[in-house]
Amino acid sequence: MTKKEKSATYVSELESIFKCPICEASMNVFELKSFICSNNHTFDFTKQGYLNLTTHPMKTKYSKDFFEARRKLIAEDKFFEPLIQAIAEMIRRQADIKKESLWILDTGCGEGSHLSNVCDKVRSDFGKAVTGVGIDIAKEGVLAAAKNYTHNIWAVADLANTPFKDKRFDVILNILSPSNYAEFNRLLRADGLVMKVVPRSGYLKEIREDLFDKTVKQDYSNTEAVDRFNENFRILDSFRVHYTRKLNQPSIQLFMQMTPLTWSAKKERIQSFLEKDSADITVDLEILIGRKTN
Ligand SMILES: C[S@@+](CC[C@H](N)C(=O)[O-])C[C@H]1O[C@@H](n2cnc3c(N)ncnc32)[C@H](O)[C@@H]1O
Ligand SMILES: [Zn+2]
Structure with a gap:
């Protein structure tokens, strides 16, 4: 076949x-x-x-190289492993584990490593069936996901207008991606969970400090994101994932390809970061866990 x-x-x-x-x-x-x-x-x-379920082509800034670099750092260097552990643990704690199988939708799945890793962990922790569905508006991301991870369903689709019927998912993941809470509410089963990952103030601070002067880009504030989340879901928990990793030369090259931060930085600054032998990089993220309210 x-x-x-x-x-x-x-x-x-x-x-x-x-x-x-x-x-x-x-x-x-x-x-x-x-x-x-x-x-x-x-x-x-x-x-x-994969399926392309969009009604019109959508342009994105995310390229094949962006997703390939991201896949290598996530899948091979395990750069986001603590995040995946934390998400799987939260699902174990909060989802209805009496259910026979869990349906997980990743909205803005990119190249699919996060969804694939989370599903694998939940499968082995729960010992039960998990169906993982990943959607993203960037075709290059979904293509990479379908190439590398065959145990899930992958579709090019807009998270604001998804090709799914009402109340089909137990968990919606939304990792460093835009959200549409009305759509998420429509898709969730009663008692379904949303897990949204947002950056905290220390996220990639070494890169931001090097690439930008004291400008708005230098600070991540997630107050607005948390407030908006709070208005739409009953917050059950939130969890901070905070660690620092030392990257070697090859990983620095990958890193600079996989962060949207470089899109607005000056070339000379990017170049001097790329020439470093090693660099400490801080990950500082918050997982917001909310339950559907209606
Ligand atoms: C910073 S990337 C994060 C990707 C992935 N969650 C990860 O952490 O590796 C943001 C993603 O959101 C996707 N995205 C942006 N707007 C979208 C929309 N309306 N529908 C679906 N995906 C969208 C982008 O194509 C991109 O893949
Ligand atoms: Zn039709």
């Missing part, structure tokens, strides 16, 4: 969660090639096995 056929077979088992992004009708897999709604809107499975 090709990757495309494998993925189409997997989607056919779960097709009832989807709705057509154009007309909202139910969708069916056709001949392990296409995903078609009852009004004949057709979306083909790609060679790599």
